[in-house]
Amino acid sequence: MDEQREMKVKNRTMVRTMIITITVFIVLGFILMVTIGVVQNKPLQQKYKYGIVLDAGSSHTSVYIYEWPAEKENNTGMVQQKHACNVKGKGISSYSDKPTLAGASLKECMDEACEAIPVHRHSETPIYLGATAGMRLLKLGNKSASEEVLKSVGQFLQTYPFSYQGARIITGQEEGAFGWITVNYLSNNFGKASTTFGALDLGGASTQITFVTAKVESQDNTIDFRLYGNDYHLYTHSFLCYGKDQVLKMSLSKSINSKHGQTDIIALEDPCFHEGYNVTMTFQSVFNSPCVGRLNLTQNTFTHVGLGKWSECHTVVRKVFQKSECKYSTCSFNGVFQPPVHGNFGAFSAFYFVMDFLNLTAGSLDKAQSKLQEYCALPWNTIKKMYPHVKEKYLAEYCFSGTYILTLLEDGYNFTSDNWNYIRFIKKIGESDAGWTLGYMLNLTNMIPAEAPDKPLLPYGGYVTFMLLLSFLILSLCLLAYKCFCRPTGSGQRDVI
Numbered sequence: 001m002d003e004q005r006e007m008k009v010k011n012r013t014m015v016r017t018m019i020i021t022i023t024v025f026i027v028l029g030f031i032l033m034v035t036i037g038v039v040q041n042k043p044l045q046q047k048y049k050y051g052i053v054l055d056a057g058s059s060h061t062s063v064y065i066y067e068w069p070a071e072k073e074n075n076t077g078m079v080q081q082k083h084a085c086n087v088k089g090k091g092i093s094s095y096s097d098k099p100t101l102a103g104a105s106l107k108e109c110m111d112e113a114c115e116a117i118p119v120h121r122h123s124e125t126p127i128y129l130g131a132t133a134g135m136r137l138l139k140l141g142n143k144s145a146s147e148e149v150l151k152s153v154g155q156f157l158q159t160y161p162f163s164y165q166g167a168r169i170i171t172g173q174e175e176g177a178f179g180w181i182t183v184n185y186l187s188n189n190f191g192k193a194s195t196t197f198g199a200l201d202l203g204g205a206s207t208q209i210t211f212v213t214a215k216v217e218s219q220d221n222t223i224d225f226r227l228y229g230n231d232y233h234l235y236t237h238s239f240l241c242y243g244k245d246q247v248l249k250m251s252l253s254k255s256i257n258s259k260h261g262q263t264d265i266i267a268l269e270d271p272c273f274h275e276g277y278n279v280t281m282t283f284q285s286v287f288n289s290p291c292v293g294r295l296n297l298t299q300n301t302f303t304h305v306g307l308g309k310w311s312e313c314h315t316v317v318r319k320v321f322q323k324s325e326c327k328y329s330t331c332s333f334n335g336v337f338q339p340p341v342h343g344n345f346g347a348f349s350a351f352y353f354v355m356d357f358l359n360l361t362a363g364s365l366d367k368a369q370s371k372l373q374e375y376c377a378l379p380w381n382t383i384k385k386m387y388p389h390v391k392e393k394y395l396a397e398y399c400f401s402g403t404y405i406l407t408l409l410e411d412g413y414n415f416t417s418d419n420w421n422y423i424r425f426i427k428k429i430g431e432s433d434a435g436w437t438l439g440y441m442l443n444l445t446n447m448i449p450a451e452a453p454d455k456p457l458l459p460y461g462g463y464v465t466f467m468l469l470l471s472f473l474i475l476s477l478c479l480l481a482y483k484c485f486c487r488p489t490g491s492g493q494r495d496v497i
C-alpha cells in the first residue's frame with residue numbers, strides 16, 4: 001500500500017516537473033519569438049540622401065539642399081530642406097556684360113553645400129540649376145549673353161564633386177506647377193482625399209498663379225499630373241514682367257511717358273513713395289528692360305519725389321492691368337484666361353516678404369487697404385526712424401509693393417472680400433521654404449510616383465504591440481489549459497488526467 005502511494009506521489013512530482021519544464025520552454029520560446037520578430041523587423045538605421053537645387057532668380061540666387069531617408073524616398077512629405085544659402089549680390093542675369101564671372105559668384109554657397117553634405121554622398125548627389133524670369137528677360141533682350149551666363153554657371157558647377165544635372169531656364173509653366181507641387185507635398189496633401197492648396201508666387205520679374213480646376217479653356221494654361229494615385233488637372237499662368245521690380249519699372253515708365261513732351265522731366269512725383277522721399281534716378285535704370293518701351297530723351301537723370309497718397313497710387317498701379325479684352329468666359333488680365341479662384345491658396349516669396357513686413361498677413365481685405373493707406377501716408381523720415389535696420393531699397397518700396405500686391409490679387413486675379421481669408425501668406429512649411437525648387441527636384445528624380453507606394457499592413461509600432469498582445473494571449477491560454485487539465489483532487493491536491 002505504502003509502495004503504491006509512494007509511486008503515486010513520485011508520478012505526480014514527475015508530471016508536475018514536466019509541466020513546469022514545458023511551461024518554461026513555452027515562455028522562453030515566446031520571448032525568443034517576439035524578440036526575433038521585433039529585432040528582425042526593426043527599421044534599419046536611417047541613411048540619408050541629398051539633392052541640390054539652385055534657384056537663379058531675377059533678384060538673387062539661392063542654393064537649397066534637400067535631405068531624405070534613403071529607403072522612404074517615394075513616401076510623401078519625406079524630403080526636407082536641410083540647408084539654404086543666399087548668394088551675395090544680384091541674380092545671374094545681372095552678369096550679362098561680364099558673363100564669365102557669373103559662375104564664380106556662386107562659390108561661397110557651393111562651398112557651404114560641400115560642408116553640409118557628407119563627403120561619401122557627394123558623387124551621388126544630383127545638382128540642378130533653374131533660372132527664372134530674369135534670365136527669360138535677358139534671353140528676350142540678348143540671347144547670346146543669356147547663353148554665355150548659363151555656360152559660365154554650368155561650367156562652374158561642374159568643378160564640384162556632385163552629380164551635375166544641368167543649368168537651364170525653366171518655363172513659367174514649370175515654375176508655377178512645381179511651386180504648386182512643393183506646397184502640396186510639404187502639406188501632405190497628396191494621396192489623400194483632402195483638397196489641395198493653390199500656389200501664388202511673386203518674384204522680382206514674374207508672378208505665377210496655379211490651382212486645381214475642372215475646366216481650362218486655353219491649352220497654354222493646362223497641366224496634368226497623376227501623383228500618388230490621384231489625377232490633378234491644373235490651371236497655371238506665369239506673367240512675365242509682373243514681378244514687383246518689373247512692375248515698378250512699368251509704372252514709373254508710364255508716368256514718365258505721360259509727362260514726356262509736356263515739360264522737361266526734372267522731378268517725377270510719385271504717390272506710391274513716402275512724402276519727403278527724394279532720390280535721383282537715371283532713365284536708363286527704368287528703361288533697361290524688355291518690359292518697358294524705349295524712350296529717347298536728352299536728359300540722363302530725374303528726381304523721384306514721393307507724395308505718399310495711397311488712393312492715387314492705387315489708380316496708377318491699376319493701369320498696369322489691362323482688363324477690357326477677354327476672349328474666354330473669364331480672364332485675369334491682359335486677355336489671359338483664368339477660371340474663378342476657389343479653395344485655399346498659399347502665397348509665398350514677395351507676397352510673404354511684403355505682407356509680413358506690413359503686418360497684413362491676417363485680417364480682411366478692407367482692413368488691409370485701410371492699414372496700407374495709413375502706412376503710405378507716413379513721412380519718409382518717420383519710416384526711416386521706425387525701421388533703422390531694414391534695407392533702404394525695400395523700405396522705400398513697401399508702400400508701392402503692398403499696393404501692387406493688393407491690386408494684383410483683387411483686380412488681377414479676382415479675389416474678393418469673401419475669399420480673401422482663403423489666402424495664406426507663407427514663407428516656410430515645416431523647415432522647408434515654399435517655392436518651385438523642391439517640386440522641380442522631386443519631379444526630376446522621379447520621387448513622386450504616379451501610384452501610391454504599397455505600405456506594410458501595420459506600422460512598426462502597431463506590429464510590435466500586436467506581437468506582444470498575441471504572446472500574452474497565448475500564454476494566458478496555456479495557463480488556462482494548465483488550470484483545466486490539472487484538476488484539484490478530493491484531498492485538495494491537483495491531479496493530472
Ligand SMILES: O=P(O)(O)OP(=O)(O)OP(=O)(O)OC[C@H]1O[C@@H](n2cnc3c(O)ncnc32)[C@H](O)[C@@H]1O
Binds near residue numbers: 091202206
Ligand atoms: O522669381 P523671379 O521673378 O525670378 O525673382 P526672384 O526669385 O529673384 O524673387 P524673390 O522671390 O527672391 O524676391 C522677390 C522680390 O522681393 C524682394 N525681396 C526679397 N526679400 C525682401 C524683403 O525682406 N522685403 C522686401 N522685398 C524683398 C526681392 O528683391 C525681389 O524684388
Ligand SMILES: [Ca+2]
Binds near residue numbers: 132202203204349
Ligand atoms: Ca523666384
